[in-house]
Amino acid sequence: MLLMPVNQETASVRTTSNVTAAFNAVLRLGDPAMLIAGAAFAHWVRFGTPILQVEYVRLVVLTTVFALLVLSSKMYRSWRGRGLSAEVMHLGFRWSLVFIGVVLYATATQLTVELSRLWLGTWFAASLGGAVLLRFIIRGIAAWVRARGMDLRTAVIVGGNPDAQRIVDTMRQNPWMGIKLRGWFSTSADRCALETVKPMGRVDGLAEFVEKNHIDQVWIALPMREQGQIANVLRQLDHSTTDIKFLPDLFGLELLNHSVESIAGLPIINLRSSPLDGNARLIKAIEDKILASIILLLISPLLALIAIGIKLSDPGPVIFKQLRHGMGGKPIEVWKFRSMRMHKEEEGRITQATKGDPRIFPFGGFLRRTSLDELPQFINVLQGRMSIVGPRPHPLALNEQFKTLVDRYMQRHRVKPGITGWAQVNGFRGETDTVEKMAQRVRYDLYYLQNWSLWLDLRIVFMTVFKGFVGQNAY
Known part of the structure; x- marks a missing residue:
């Protein structure tokens, strides 16, 4: 492993x-x-x-x-x-x-x-x-x-105009807001330079700075007519899970759980933010803990039988552990019942399982076809790493491969990954050997993020019981 x-x-x-x-x-x-x-x-x-x-x-x-x-x-x-x-x-x-x-x-x-x-x-x-x-x-x-410097959010501003300066002054004069400005990036549409905040140069270096310094928020302060520059900023941040705030034009932009709030008397629009903040996050956590506890209690005899079956089928550990991206891009350890013979991959490369894959031993193939290999992930749910319902976590190397090929691919990581998801119950399980297949899976994942509700989660769980465990692409 x-x-x-x-x-x-x-x-x-x-x-x-x-x-x-x-x-x-x-x-x-x-x-x-x-x-x-x-x-x-x-x-x-x-x-x-x-x-x-x-x-x-x-x-x-x-x-x-x-x-x-x-x-x-x-x-x-x-x-x-x-x-x-x-x-x-x-x-x-x-x-x-x-x-x-x-x-x-x-x-x-x-x-x-x-x-x-x-x-x-x-x-x-x-x-x-x-x-x-x-x-x-x-x-x-x-x-x-x-x-005292605790519980702070770091932020940068893109663009310079009087409204942006007003935001800067408000943050500086009201430390209770808990937002620390790290600097501002200039554009060709600036009307003025921002005072009392460090200039960071042209906007071309925004994405690198955000990722290197783990910036929590990017504030876009550009005129409404500058849709090309706004879209450029969003493209730069396609692989980032930072929150993006804009004042105030939305036309032609791809949004994710957008909302409007008022700060310093100005309308601020969240272009991309997590769909599971506040009360929704609490409901989701309670749902996960209750369902995972009940399911683990019910399937514990099955878990023991599967473990015995793996030990009798092939030497090696019962559980396969692999790093994958969790919420916010944080690496998490995901557990599965081992279904392949022990082998090593080239560093930085993941070979997806294919039909007739010689690495899969017979009992492991049965586990994969029926999704029983994923049952240990209910323990990951209790650990707080995963949810029962959410976008399926992909290997790190697979994320690196597809994040530049599929639009808004990394936005999947705004919520905890799930054991099952909207894409899986709609037929997108198993191997994703083409960009088109992955794009379809991401499209369903983003639909889930846009439309999350407790009832949608329960619907997905219900659909998983009847159609989500097996599929023609599960091998």
Whole structure:
């Protein structure tokens, strides 16, 4: 078994930081906690005791469940760079929706006869106040952390104009944003040079600088008429998973999970970003852990039988481990049941399995045709390296081969690789011996990134059970 070397410059890691994830987790847990604490506080104000009566407990539980649904959509995405006032207004709107729902439910079930209106009003005010206070505290801690050089995102700007200078000044004056500007690249369309930020020369050197320095964000500040230069910047970054922000023309550009946000009063458009940020990332993680645990429990006897079968068929290890690119281009170790006889590849080269491949022993061929060789990857899911559903991980050498041949090939690595995926259940399994086959697989992978939802994941899992394990190209 040969483990391929990793090109560190092409495997830059750009994922949500642990600090940011912790802040978001506190908010996700803190909001329902504020609902419960607010209800107890209001009960103490109205009745002199924080211990709720049975009918109040029932309503609080239902309200908390309803709030988890109402507050989930985009409430907990990264707020880096957005003002607190906008977040509080958004929170107040959704909090009001929750309590309007409470009033409608209480009226429909005639609970309003039994409930204290003073308690209900105090509950709304106290819980919302607690949620707002929690955000003040979290932002204060984040500002303290980022002012000391932790939890920072690095960024560069392409182009020079007054709006770009305004962004530069805003980042410099507000260190709580956690964005560190490393420099700016000039273009032929610049209207002015940017002050207080290091000039990095012409834009031709952008891609090399981004990869070498693991830059997290590239901000494009070019006139709307400069679509040729904008497209050139995007082409340079085709093999990078850095986030790209642009202000503000979208016409004719290839987008991936684009969205709009406002910073310093200017509209900023995310041209390419991960589809699994904030709440979506949490849902995906819970889905993976629950399904992987259940599946491993159910298939554990089968895993033992396969291991015995491999040992009896061919000498060598049961598990084959290989480095592949994970989310953000980070190398991960992917596990499979070994299906080939022990051999060595030339360094930097991967020979894909073909029909009648003499390296595959008979029992291994059965495992490959039925995809049973991939079952150990459920352990990779529990380890956090992979997801159950996502783009299939390719060997590092295969990525190097195809990333220059297939448009937006490396964008597949914006999410964790999967055991199964949209491409696989649509017939694109096994050998990809032509550019056309790989381009088709990538097209389905990008469709998955653009349209991800929990229901799409469950649909793919369902389709895999009935049509995804076997196929004419699986050998």
